[in-house]
Amino acid sequence: MRSIEDHDLFPSTPGKVKIERTNMLNRQFYRCFASTSTMFVWALFLIALTASYLSFQSFVDPKNRHYPISWGGLNWEKQVRTSAQIRESRQRGMSVLVTGAAGFVGSHVSLALKKRGDGVVGLDNFNDYYDPSLKRARKSLLNENGIFVVEGDINDARLLAKLFDVVAFSHVMHLAAQAGVRYAMKNPGSYIHSNIAGLVTLLETCKAAVPQPSFVWASSSSVYGLNEKVPFSESDQTDQPASLYAATKKSGEEITHTYNHIYGLSVTGLRFFTVYGPWGRPDMAYFSFTRNILQGKPITVYRGKNRADLARDFTFIDDIVKGCLGSLDTSGKSTGTGGKKRGPAPYRIFNLGNTSPVTVPTLVSILERHLKVKAKKNFVDMPGNGDVPFTHANISLARSELGYKPSTDLQTGLKKFVKWYLSYYGYHHNGKSVN
Numbered sequence: 075m076r077s078i079e080d081h082d083l084f085p086s087t088p089g090k091v092k093i094e095r096t097n098m099l100n101r102q103f104y105r106c107f108a109s110t111s112t113m114f115v116w117a118l119f120l121i122a123l124t125a126s127y128l129s130f131q132s133f134v135d136p137k138n139r140h141y142p143i144s145w146g147g148l149n150w151e152k153q154v155r156t157s158a159q160i161r162e163s164r165q166r167g168m169s170v171l172v173t174g175a176a177g178f179v180g181s182h183v184s185l186a187l188k189k190r191g192d193g194v195v196g197l198d199n200f201n202d203y204y205d206p207s208l209k210r211a212r213k214s215l216l217n218e219n220g221i222f223v224v225e226g227d228i229n230d231a232r233l234l235a236k237l238f239d240v241v242a243f244s245h246v247m248h249l250a251a252q253a254g255v256r257y258a259m260k261n262p263g264s265y266i267h268s269n270i271a272g273l274v275t276l277l278e279t280c281k282a283a284v285p286q287p288s289f290v291w292a293s294s295s296s297v298y299g300l301n302e303k304v305p306f307s308e309s310d311q312t313d314q315p316a317s318l319y320a321a322t323k324k325s326g327e328e329i330t331h332t333y334n335h336i337y338g339l340s341v342t343g344l345r346f347f348t349v350y351g352p353w354g355r356p357d358m359a360y361f362s363f364t365r366n367i368l369q370g371k372p373i374t375v376y377r378g379k380n381r382a383d384l385a386r387d388f389t390f391i392d393d394i395v396k397g398c399l400g401s402l403d404t405s406g407k408s409t410g411t412g413g414k415k416r417g418p419a420p421y422r423i424f425n426l427g428n429t430s431p432v433t434v435p436t437l438v439s440i441l442e443r444h445l446k447v448k449a450k451k452n453f454v455d456m457p458g459n460g461d462v463p464f465t466h467a468n469i470s471l472a473r474s475e476l477g478y479k480p481s482t483d484l485q486t487g488l489k490k491f492v493k494w495y496l497s498y499y500g501y502h503h504n505g506k507s508v509n
């Protein structure tokens with residue numbers, strides 16, 4: 075061994091004396107090399123040991139490494155099963171898994187489904203993107219109405235598999251997401267986590283489920299990005315997103331398309347236009363304006379190019395809920411991978427808007443009237459932070475396919491919101507807080 079090595083190391087060593095000297099050097103070198111190489115081997119061994127330990131760990135518990143089990147057990151399963159039960163009197167009812175059920179839209183959709191007799195199981199991770207106590211309060215409301223909300227993440231594949239194990243969901247209403255446009259500049263990872271990775275994990279579960287559920291989910295009007303042609307129609311191009319949020323929603327439309335194409339999953343994507351109403355989201359302008367106006371704090375009103383007012387196609391929550399239920403009712407069945415024989419599963423996209431954009435200053439003046447308080451307005455030129463100057467939905471497709479017919483104007487809707495806000499946050503009618 076050694077001579078071969080020596081020879082290899084010094085293949086052309088001429089002269090005897092030189093050979094002896096080189097041999098001496100060789101031996102020194104070899105000793106040194108031997109100890110280094112021993113260390114090297116030991117290091118390799120330790121690395122291999124650690125690696126095999128880690129891979130063994132993930133082999134034992136592959137999908138649950140980041141999600142400690144806070145679910146499971148006989149009682150838990152019973153609660154899930156009971157919640158998913160369809161009322162006996164209901165004809166052709168559905169059992170729906172609603173993700174983001176502790177969220178604004180999710181809580182409303184869950185209640186509406188339960189009210190008409192469908193089975194509903196909620197799923198939400200109660201993250202603190204905004205005050206989680208509001209999510210807890212929505213959850214209590216759902217509990218009171220016989221809806222169980224599972225606490226977990228849509229990235230937890232084991233939890234999802236378990237849920238489908240316990241209940242053969244006929245539909246998934248996927249509303250869990252990282253929402254908000256500006257927050258993407260602060261925490262881009264959260265958008266990838268929930269809107270991309272979480273979506274794929276959920277789709278993998280749906281595709282593998284027997285039977286496959288129909289999949290209805292929330293995209294966003296933000297996919298229209300910087301488009302200037304109004305109103306926004308579903309067939310318009312959507313390749314100019316103005317924010318990472320919009321880009322993840324657009325990706326979602328394309329990702330769901332592949333699951334429809336390859337696995338025969340019935341998919342309906344809903345492009346919501348600025349949804350507002352009771353139990354709404356504190357990060358949205360109408361909500362934070364209300365809070366600030368009541369607290370006597372100034373509000374920031376953004377203005378677009380050439381001082382043009384920003385405008386939004388504000389859509390009242392009850393109208394959105396009707397659009398969601400209409401989508402579930404007309405979603406058609408998933409066909410599985412054998413879909414070619416039985417005809418392809420549907421892939422649909424709908425705008426759910428109100429078709430009447432209102433400028434932000436008008437929004438503020440309606441709030442002032444309902445709150446009976448004057449707002450302190452700071453007009454600021456819109457920074458390039460992902461917001462688009464205006465949105466306006468063409469809803470004729472949803473009207474003809476879903477029977478979608480929004481019926482609440484901003485005046486009426488905001489009146490309901492303000493009424494809820496004052497009572498939820500404990501304001502008396504004179505506008506003073508009791509807290």
Ligand SMILES: NC(=O)c1ccc[n+]([C@@H]2O[C@H](COP(=O)([O-])OP(=O)(O)OC[C@H]3O[C@@H](n4cnc5c(N)ncnc54)[C@H](O)[C@@H]3O)[C@@H](O)[C@H]2O)c1
Pocket residue numbers: 173174175176177178179180197198199200201209226227228229248249250251252253254267268272292293294295345346347348349350355
């Ligand atoms: N409200 C709007 O104006 C509007 C407009 C367009 C699109 N949307 C979309 O509609 C859907 C519902 O929006 P919303 O206004 O009710 O928002 P929301 O934030 O109130 O609800 C989303 C819920 O999902 C949960 N969630 C987030 N990531 C999760 C994860 N990884 N696992 C489990 N739960 C998770 C959150 O805790 C939250 O309760 C979202 O997909 C949103 O992007 C909303």
Ligand SMILES: *[C@@H]1O[C@H](CO)[C@@H](O)[C@H](O)[C@H]1NC(C)=O
Pocket residue numbers: 304305307308309468469470471
């Ligand atoms: C609205 O959408 C429908 C179908 O989706 C389309 O036929 C119609 O031309 C659109 N209307 C406008 C004004 O863009």
